[in-house]
Amino acid sequence: MSAKLPRTLPWVLVGLFLFTALAVYLRFIDGGPFGIDSWWYNTAEVSRGSGVYAVAVFMAQIGGGVGSVACTAVAVALLLVMRRPRDAAALATAMILGIAGSELTKHLVLRPRPWDQLYDSSGSSFPSGHTMGAAALAISLVLMVAGSESMSKSLSRGVWVIAVVWVITMAWSRTALHVHWLSDTLAGALLGVCAAIIARRIWFRQEQRENSAASITNVRPTA
Template sequence: MSASPSAASLTRTATPWAFAGLVLIAALGAYLRFVHSGPFGVDEWWHGVAGAARGSAAYAVAVFMAEAGSGIGAAACTAIAAALLLALRRPRDAASVATAMVIGIAASETLKALVLRPRPWDPLFHASGSSYPSGHSMGAAALACSLALVAAQTESLDERVRRLMWILAASWVLVMMWSRAALHVHWLSDTLAGALLGICAAVLGRRMWVRRRPNADVGGAA
Protein backbone atom coordinates (compact mmCIF):
# COMPACT_ATOMS: atom_id res chain seq x y z
CA MET A 1 0.00 0.00 0.00
CA SER A 2 1.36 3.41 -0.92
CA ALA A 3 0.36 7.01 -0.68
CA SER A 4 -2.20 8.56 -2.99
CA PRO A 5 -0.62 11.08 -5.41
CA SER A 6 -3.58 13.42 -4.95
CA ALA A 7 -3.01 13.36 -1.19
CA ALA A 8 0.78 13.39 -1.26
CA SER A 9 0.98 17.13 -0.65
CA LEU A 10 -1.66 17.17 2.11
CA THR A 11 0.79 17.04 5.00
CA ARG A 12 3.20 19.51 3.41
CA THR A 13 0.35 21.97 2.90
CA ALA A 14 -0.91 21.50 6.46
CA THR A 15 2.49 21.81 8.17
CA PRO A 16 2.63 25.65 8.28
CA TRP A 17 -0.93 25.67 9.63
CA ALA A 18 0.11 23.20 12.30
CA PHE A 19 2.86 25.55 13.47
CA ALA A 20 0.38 28.44 13.40
CA GLY A 21 -1.98 26.35 15.52
CA LEU A 22 0.75 25.73 18.08
CA VAL A 23 1.43 29.47 18.27
CA LEU A 24 -2.28 30.15 18.80
CA ILE A 25 -2.50 27.54 21.56
CA ALA A 26 0.56 28.97 23.29
CA ALA A 27 -0.80 32.51 23.01
CA LEU A 28 -4.10 31.52 24.60
CA GLY A 29 -2.16 29.72 27.30
CA ALA A 30 -0.17 32.88 28.02
CA TYR A 31 -3.40 34.87 28.24
CA LEU A 32 -4.87 32.38 30.69
CA ARG A 33 -1.71 32.39 32.77
CA PHE A 34 -1.14 36.12 33.02
CA VAL A 35 -4.44 37.85 32.27
CA HIS A 36 -7.54 35.77 32.94
CA SER A 37 -7.44 32.13 34.10
CA GLY A 38 -11.15 31.76 34.72
CA PRO A 39 -13.81 30.60 32.25
CA PHE A 40 -14.94 32.67 29.31
CA GLY A 41 -18.61 33.38 28.75
CA VAL A 42 -18.93 30.56 26.21
CA ASP A 43 -17.23 28.23 28.69
CA GLU A 44 -19.83 28.94 31.35
CA TRP A 45 -22.65 28.53 28.85
CA TRP A 46 -21.37 25.15 27.61
CA HIS A 47 -20.67 24.09 31.19
CA GLY A 48 -24.39 24.37 31.90
CA VAL A 49 -25.57 22.89 28.61
CA ALA A 50 -23.26 19.88 28.35
CA GLY A 51 -23.49 18.55 31.91
CA ALA A 52 -24.51 14.89 32.39
CA ALA A 53 -26.41 13.81 35.51
CA ARG A 54 -24.93 10.93 37.46
CA GLY A 55 -26.69 7.66 36.65
CA SER A 56 -27.85 8.80 33.21
CA ALA A 57 -26.92 7.17 29.89
CA ALA A 58 -25.01 10.30 28.92
CA TYR A 59 -22.97 10.08 32.12
CA ALA A 60 -22.12 6.43 31.38
CA VAL A 61 -20.91 7.37 27.90
CA ALA A 62 -18.86 10.25 29.29
CA VAL A 63 -17.22 8.00 31.88
CA PHE A 64 -16.42 5.41 29.20
CA MET A 65 -14.75 8.12 27.13
CA ALA A 66 -12.83 9.29 30.19
CA GLU A 67 -11.44 5.81 30.73
CA ALA A 68 -10.74 5.20 27.04
CA GLY A 69 -8.94 8.52 26.73
CA SER A 70 -6.91 8.23 29.92
CA GLY A 71 -3.13 7.98 29.80
CA ILE A 72 -3.24 4.19 29.81
CA GLY A 73 -6.13 4.04 27.35
CA ALA A 74 -4.54 6.43 24.87
CA ALA A 75 -1.18 4.64 25.11
CA ALA A 76 -2.84 1.26 24.57
CA CYS A 77 -4.83 2.46 21.55
CA THR A 78 -1.73 4.06 20.04
CA ALA A 79 0.32 0.89 20.60
CA ILE A 80 -2.38 -1.26 18.99
CA ALA A 81 -2.65 1.06 15.98
CA ALA A 82 1.13 1.14 15.53
CA ALA A 83 1.37 -2.65 15.89
CA LEU A 84 -1.31 -3.17 13.23
CA LEU A 85 0.49 -0.82 10.85
CA LEU A 86 3.76 -2.65 11.47
CA ALA A 87 1.99 -5.93 10.73
CA LEU A 88 0.87 -4.39 7.43
CA ARG A 89 4.53 -3.50 6.76
CA ARG A 90 3.94 0.22 7.13
CA PRO A 91 6.73 1.22 9.54
CA ARG A 92 6.70 4.90 8.61
CA ASP A 93 2.97 5.13 9.22
CA ALA A 94 3.38 3.33 12.55
CA ALA A 95 6.17 5.72 13.54
CA SER A 96 4.13 8.76 12.54
CA VAL A 97 1.19 7.66 14.71
CA ALA A 98 3.43 7.03 17.72
CA THR A 99 5.37 10.26 17.20
CA ALA A 100 2.18 12.30 17.02
CA MET A 101 1.12 11.02 20.43
CA VAL A 102 4.54 11.71 21.94
CA ILE A 103 4.56 15.27 20.57
CA GLY A 104 1.02 15.87 21.81
CA ILE A 105 1.66 14.54 25.31
CA ALA A 106 4.89 16.50 25.69
CA ALA A 107 3.25 19.75 24.56
CA SER A 108 0.10 19.17 26.61
CA GLU A 109 1.92 18.40 29.84
CA THR A 110 4.26 21.37 29.35
CA LEU A 111 1.32 23.73 28.86
CA LYS A 112 -0.51 22.31 31.88
CA ALA A 113 2.55 22.91 34.05
CA LEU A 114 3.02 26.47 32.77
CA VAL A 115 -0.56 27.73 32.45
CA LEU A 116 -1.97 26.24 35.69
CA ARG A 117 -5.59 26.99 34.81
CA PRO A 118 -8.06 25.85 37.50
CA ARG A 119 -10.56 23.17 36.55
CA PRO A 120 -14.32 23.71 36.92
CA TRP A 121 -15.45 23.91 40.53
CA ASP A 122 -18.02 21.07 40.37
CA PRO A 123 -16.37 17.97 38.83
CA LEU A 124 -18.54 14.90 38.30
CA PHE A 125 -15.56 12.60 37.82
CA HIS A 126 -12.05 12.38 39.21
CA ALA A 127 -9.45 14.48 37.41
CA SER A 128 -6.01 15.71 38.40
CA GLY A 129 -3.69 18.42 37.19
CA SER A 130 -4.54 21.76 35.67
CA SER A 131 -7.25 22.35 33.11
CA TYR A 132 -5.58 23.81 30.01
CA PRO A 133 -5.41 22.11 27.59
CA SER A 134 -7.55 18.96 27.70
CA GLY A 135 -5.20 15.99 27.49
CA HIS A 136 -8.05 13.63 26.62
CA SER A 137 -9.12 15.81 23.69
CA MET A 138 -5.52 16.09 22.56
CA GLY A 139 -4.98 12.32 22.65
CA ALA A 140 -8.20 11.60 20.79
CA ALA A 141 -7.35 14.10 18.07
CA ALA A 142 -3.72 13.02 17.74
CA LEU A 143 -4.60 9.37 17.26
CA ALA A 144 -7.75 9.83 15.17
CA CYS A 145 -6.19 12.43 12.87
CA SER A 146 -3.01 10.36 12.48
CA LEU A 147 -5.00 7.33 11.35
CA ALA A 148 -7.17 9.46 9.05
CA LEU A 149 -4.00 10.83 7.44
CA VAL A 150 -2.74 7.29 6.92
CA ALA A 151 -6.01 6.41 5.20
CA ALA A 152 -6.06 9.62 3.17
CA GLN A 153 -2.60 8.87 1.79
CA THR A 154 -3.21 5.21 0.96
CA GLU A 155 -4.06 4.87 -2.72
CA SER A 156 -5.35 1.30 -2.38
CA LEU A 157 -8.27 2.51 -0.25
CA ASP A 158 -11.52 3.55 -1.88
CA GLU A 159 -12.37 7.25 -1.66
CA ARG A 160 -15.48 6.40 0.35
CA VAL A 161 -13.35 4.60 2.93
CA ARG A 162 -11.04 7.60 3.24
CA ARG A 163 -14.02 9.89 3.70
CA LEU A 164 -15.48 7.54 6.30
CA MET A 165 -12.21 7.60 8.22
CA TRP A 166 -12.36 11.39 8.45
CA ILE A 167 -15.99 11.25 9.61
CA LEU A 168 -15.17 8.65 12.27
CA ALA A 169 -12.11 10.63 13.39
CA ALA A 170 -14.10 13.85 13.74
CA SER A 171 -16.91 12.06 15.56
CA TRP A 172 -14.54 10.45 18.06
CA VAL A 173 -12.86 13.76 18.82
CA LEU A 174 -16.15 15.64 19.20
CA VAL A 175 -17.57 13.02 21.55
CA MET A 176 -14.39 13.11 23.62
CA MET A 177 -14.56 16.91 23.81
CA TRP A 178 -18.20 16.75 24.88
CA SER A 179 -17.45 14.13 27.53
CA ARG A 180 -14.83 16.30 29.24
CA ALA A 181 -17.30 19.18 29.57
CA ALA A 182 -20.15 16.82 30.50
CA LEU A 183 -18.12 15.53 33.44
CA HIS A 184 -17.30 19.13 34.43
CA VAL A 185 -13.56 18.48 34.40
CA HIS A 186 -12.71 20.89 31.56
CA TRP A 187 -13.94 24.11 30.04
CA LEU A 188 -14.94 24.23 26.39
CA SER A 189 -11.86 26.31 25.58
CA ASP A 190 -9.68 23.58 27.14
CA THR A 191 -11.16 20.95 24.85
CA LEU A 192 -10.87 23.13 21.76
CA ALA A 193 -7.22 23.82 22.51
CA GLY A 194 -6.58 20.14 23.22
CA ALA A 195 -8.20 19.00 19.98
CA LEU A 196 -6.28 21.58 17.96
CA LEU A 197 -3.04 20.51 19.67
CA GLY A 198 -3.71 16.88 18.77
CA ILE A 199 -4.38 17.76 15.14
CA CYS A 200 -1.16 19.79 14.97
CA ALA A 201 0.78 16.92 16.55
CA ALA A 202 -0.68 14.48 14.01
CA VAL A 203 0.35 16.67 11.09
CA LEU A 204 3.87 17.22 12.44
CA GLY A 205 4.33 13.55 13.33
CA ARG A 206 3.29 12.59 9.81
CA ARG A 207 5.59 15.19 8.29
CA MET A 208 8.58 13.93 10.28
CA TRP A 209 8.31 10.35 9.06
CA VAL A 210 6.46 10.36 5.73
CA ARG A 211 8.08 12.57 3.12
CA ARG A 212 8.77 10.65 -0.04
CA ARG A 213 6.61 10.21 -3.12
CA PRO A 214 4.23 7.26 -3.48
CA ASN A 215 6.53 5.13 -5.63
CA ALA A 216 9.39 5.35 -3.13
CA ASP A 217 8.60 2.24 -1.10
CA VAL A 218 5.78 0.24 0.45
CA GLY A 219 6.53 1.48 3.94
CA GLY A 220 3.98 4.29 3.85
CA ALA A 221 5.74 6.84 1.66
CA ALA A 222 4.01 10.12 0.97
Protein backbone atom coordinates in the same frame (compact mmCIF):
# COMPACT_ATOMS: atom_id res chain seq x y z
CA MET B 1 1.89 9.90 0.83
CA SER B 2 -0.56 12.65 0.06
CA ALA B 3 0.93 15.47 -2.00
CA LYS B 4 -1.37 17.88 -0.17
CA LEU B 5 0.29 17.39 3.22
CA PRO B 6 3.18 19.86 2.73
CA ARG B 7 0.62 22.63 2.19
CA THR B 8 -0.62 22.17 5.74
CA LEU B 9 2.56 23.60 7.29
CA PRO B 10 1.31 27.21 7.35
CA TRP B 11 -1.88 26.05 9.05
CA VAL B 12 0.12 24.11 11.62
CA LEU B 13 2.10 27.25 12.40
CA VAL B 14 -1.12 29.24 12.75
CA GLY B 15 -2.58 26.55 14.99
CA LEU B 16 0.48 26.48 17.25
CA PHE B 17 0.48 30.28 17.41
CA LEU B 18 -3.17 30.36 18.48
CA PHE B 19 -2.56 27.62 21.04
CA THR B 20 0.43 29.46 22.49
CA ALA B 21 -1.39 32.80 22.53
CA LEU B 22 -4.31 31.29 24.45
CA ALA B 23 -1.92 29.62 26.90
CA VAL B 24 -0.13 32.92 27.54
CA TYR B 25 -3.45 34.72 28.06
CA LEU B 26 -4.64 32.14 30.58
CA ARG B 27 -1.33 32.14 32.44
CA PHE B 28 -0.69 35.86 32.73
CA ILE B 29 -4.02 37.65 32.21
CA ASP B 30 -7.05 35.61 33.23
CA GLY B 31 -7.21 31.86 33.86
CA GLY B 32 -10.93 31.79 34.50
CA PRO B 33 -13.62 30.53 32.12
CA PHE B 34 -14.61 32.48 29.04
CA GLY B 35 -18.22 33.36 28.37
CA ILE B 36 -18.62 30.42 26.00
CA ASP B 37 -17.09 28.16 28.64
CA SER B 38 -19.71 29.16 31.20
CA TRP B 39 -22.53 28.74 28.69
CA TRP B 40 -21.38 25.28 27.61
CA TYR B 41 -20.69 24.31 31.24
CA ASN B 42 -24.42 24.53 31.96
CA THR B 43 -25.54 23.20 28.57
CA ALA B 44 -23.45 20.00 28.56
CA GLU B 45 -24.10 18.99 32.16
CA VAL B 46 -25.19 15.38 32.76
CA SER B 47 -26.72 13.62 35.76
CA ARG B 48 -24.92 10.90 37.68
CA GLY B 49 -26.31 7.46 36.94
CA SER B 50 -27.81 8.42 33.57
CA GLY B 51 -27.00 6.72 30.28
CA VAL B 52 -25.13 9.72 28.90
CA TYR B 53 -23.13 9.91 32.12
CA ALA B 54 -22.06 6.29 31.59
CA VAL B 55 -20.96 7.15 28.05
CA ALA B 56 -18.97 10.14 29.31
CA VAL B 57 -17.27 8.01 31.97
CA PHE B 58 -16.43 5.34 29.37
CA MET B 59 -14.79 7.98 27.17
CA ALA B 60 -12.89 9.31 30.19
CA GLN B 61 -11.54 5.84 30.92
CA ILE B 62 -10.62 4.90 27.36
CA GLY B 63 -9.00 8.29 26.79
CA GLY B 64 -7.04 8.26 30.05
CA GLY B 65 -3.42 7.26 30.53
CA VAL B 66 -3.87 3.49 30.37
CA GLY B 67 -6.64 3.59 27.79
CA SER B 68 -4.77 5.99 25.52
CA VAL B 69 -1.59 3.92 25.65
CA ALA B 70 -3.58 0.75 24.95
CA CYS B 71 -5.37 2.27 21.93
CA THR B 72 -2.08 3.58 20.56
CA ALA B 73 -0.34 0.25 21.09
CA VAL B 74 -3.11 -1.65 19.31
CA ALA B 75 -3.08 0.78 16.36
CA VAL B 76 0.72 0.62 16.09
CA ALA B 77 0.70 -3.17 16.28
CA LEU B 78 -1.91 -3.42 13.53
CA LEU B 79 0.08 -1.07 11.31
CA LEU B 80 3.21 -3.15 11.86
CA VAL B 81 1.32 -6.32 10.97
CA MET B 82 0.15 -4.55 7.82
CA ARG B 83 3.83 -3.78 7.08
CA ARG B 84 3.44 -0.04 7.43
CA PRO B 85 6.27 0.76 9.86
CA ARG B 86 6.51 4.46 8.98
CA ASP B 87 2.80 4.91 9.52
CA ALA B 88 3.20 3.21 12.90
CA ALA B 89 6.16 5.41 13.75
CA ALA B 90 4.28 8.55 12.72
CA LEU B 91 1.32 7.63 14.91
CA ALA B 92 3.53 6.88 17.92
CA THR B 93 5.48 10.10 17.36
CA ALA B 94 2.27 12.12 17.18
CA MET B 95 1.16 10.78 20.55
CA ILE B 96 4.55 11.45 22.12
CA LEU B 97 4.68 15.00 20.77
CA GLY B 98 1.10 15.67 21.85
CA ILE B 99 1.56 14.32 25.36
CA ALA B 100 4.81 16.23 25.83
CA GLY B 101 3.22 19.47 24.64
CA SER B 102 0.09 18.94 26.71
CA GLU B 103 1.87 18.10 29.96
CA LEU B 104 4.37 20.94 29.59
CA THR B 105 1.58 23.42 28.96
CA LYS B 106 -0.40 22.15 31.95
CA HIS B 107 2.57 22.76 34.24
CA LEU B 108 3.16 26.24 32.84
CA VAL B 109 -0.41 27.54 32.59
CA LEU B 110 -1.88 26.02 35.79
CA ARG B 111 -5.47 26.80 34.87
CA PRO B 112 -7.96 25.69 37.57
CA ARG B 113 -10.45 22.99 36.64
CA PRO B 114 -14.22 23.46 37.03
CA TRP B 115 -15.24 23.36 40.68
CA ASP B 116 -17.87 20.60 40.76
CA GLN B 117 -16.33 17.67 38.93
CA LEU B 118 -18.51 14.64 38.25
CA TYR B 119 -15.45 12.43 37.71
CA ASP B 120 -12.20 12.45 39.66
CA SER B 121 -9.46 14.25 37.75
CA SER B 122 -6.29 15.90 39.00
CA GLY B 123 -3.84 18.43 37.61
CA SER B 124 -4.48 21.69 35.82
CA SER B 125 -7.18 22.17 33.22
CA PHE B 126 -5.49 23.58 30.10
CA PRO B 127 -5.35 21.85 27.69
CA SER B 128 -7.47 18.69 27.70
CA GLY B 129 -5.05 15.77 27.41
CA HIS B 130 -7.89 13.36 26.61
CA THR B 131 -9.04 15.45 23.65
CA MET B 132 -5.47 15.97 22.49
CA GLY B 133 -4.86 12.22 22.47
CA ALA B 134 -8.11 11.53 20.63
CA ALA B 135 -7.26 14.10 17.96
CA ALA B 136 -3.64 12.97 17.56
CA LEU B 137 -4.71 9.34 17.12
CA ALA B 138 -7.68 10.08 14.86
CA ILE B 139 -5.90 12.54 12.58
CA SER B 140 -2.86 10.27 12.30
CA LEU B 141 -5.11 7.53 10.95
CA VAL B 142 -6.92 9.98 8.67
CA LEU B 143 -3.61 11.16 7.18
CA MET B 144 -2.54 7.55 6.68
CA VAL B 145 -5.73 6.71 4.79
CA ALA B 146 -5.60 9.95 2.79
CA GLY B 147 -2.02 9.22 1.76
CA SER B 148 -2.70 5.66 0.64
CA GLU B 149 -3.38 5.14 -3.05
CA SER B 150 -5.07 1.81 -2.33
CA MET B 151 -7.81 3.38 -0.19
CA SER B 152 -11.06 4.34 -1.91
CA LYS B 153 -12.58 7.79 -1.55
CA SER B 154 -15.62 6.36 0.20
CA LEU B 155 -13.41 4.68 2.80
CA SER B 156 -11.43 7.88 3.24
CA ARG B 157 -14.63 9.85 3.86
CA GLY B 158 -15.81 7.22 6.30
CA VAL B 159 -12.58 7.45 8.28
CA TRP B 160 -12.91 11.24 8.35
CA VAL B 161 -16.43 10.99 9.75
CA ILE B 162 -15.41 8.48 12.41
CA ALA B 163 -12.40 10.60 13.37
CA VAL B 164 -14.45 13.78 13.75
CA VAL B 165 -17.16 12.01 15.76
CA TRP B 166 -14.52 10.41 18.01
CA VAL B 167 -12.82 13.74 18.79
CA ILE B 168 -16.12 15.58 19.35
CA THR B 169 -17.41 12.83 21.61
CA MET B 170 -14.22 12.89 23.67
CA ALA B 171 -14.36 16.68 23.98
CA TRP B 172 -18.02 16.53 24.99
CA SER B 173 -17.32 13.90 27.65
CA ARG B 174 -14.66 16.06 29.30
CA THR B 175 -16.97 19.04 29.54
CA ALA B 176 -20.04 16.98 30.48
CA LEU B 177 -18.15 15.57 33.46
CA HIS B 178 -17.07 19.10 34.43
CA VAL B 179 -13.38 18.25 34.42
CA HIS B 180 -12.52 20.68 31.61
CA TRP B 181 -13.78 23.92 30.15
CA LEU B 182 -14.83 23.94 26.50
CA SER B 183 -11.79 26.05 25.57
CA ASP B 184 -9.54 23.39 27.13
CA THR B 185 -10.95 20.74 24.81
CA LEU B 186 -10.75 22.94 21.72
CA ALA B 187 -7.10 23.72 22.50
CA GLY B 188 -6.40 20.04 23.15
CA ALA B 189 -7.90 19.05 19.80
CA LEU B 190 -5.88 21.74 18.03
CA LEU B 191 -2.67 20.54 19.66
CA GLY B 192 -3.44 16.93 18.71
CA VAL B 193 -4.06 17.83 15.08
CA CYS B 194 -0.80 19.79 14.89
CA ALA B 195 1.12 16.93 16.51
CA ALA B 196 -0.27 14.44 13.99
CA ILE B 197 0.66 16.58 11.00
CA ILE B 198 4.15 17.35 12.33
CA ALA B 199 4.80 13.66 13.02
CA ARG B 200 3.63 12.75 9.53
CA ARG B 201 5.98 15.29 7.99
CA ILE B 202 8.90 13.98 10.06
CA TRP B 203 8.53 10.37 8.92
CA PHE B 204 7.53 11.07 5.31
CA ARG B 205 9.82 14.02 4.59
CA GLN B 206 11.77 12.29 1.83
CA GLU B 207 8.59 11.17 0.08
CA GLN B 208 7.25 14.73 0.23
CA ARG B 209 10.40 15.97 -1.49
CA GLU B 210 10.11 13.29 -4.17
CA ASN B 211 6.46 14.20 -4.79
CA SER B 212 7.34 17.87 -5.03
CA ALA B 213 10.17 17.15 -7.46
CA ALA B 214 7.92 14.95 -9.57
CA SER B 215 5.28 17.68 -9.69
CA ILE B 216 7.86 20.21 -10.91
CA THR B 217 9.21 17.77 -13.51
CA ASN B 218 5.73 17.07 -14.87
CA VAL B 219 5.01 20.76 -15.44
CA ARG B 220 5.22 21.60 -19.13
CA PRO B 221 5.60 25.18 -20.38
CA THR B 222 2.67 26.43 -22.42
CA ALA B 223 3.16 27.89 -25.90
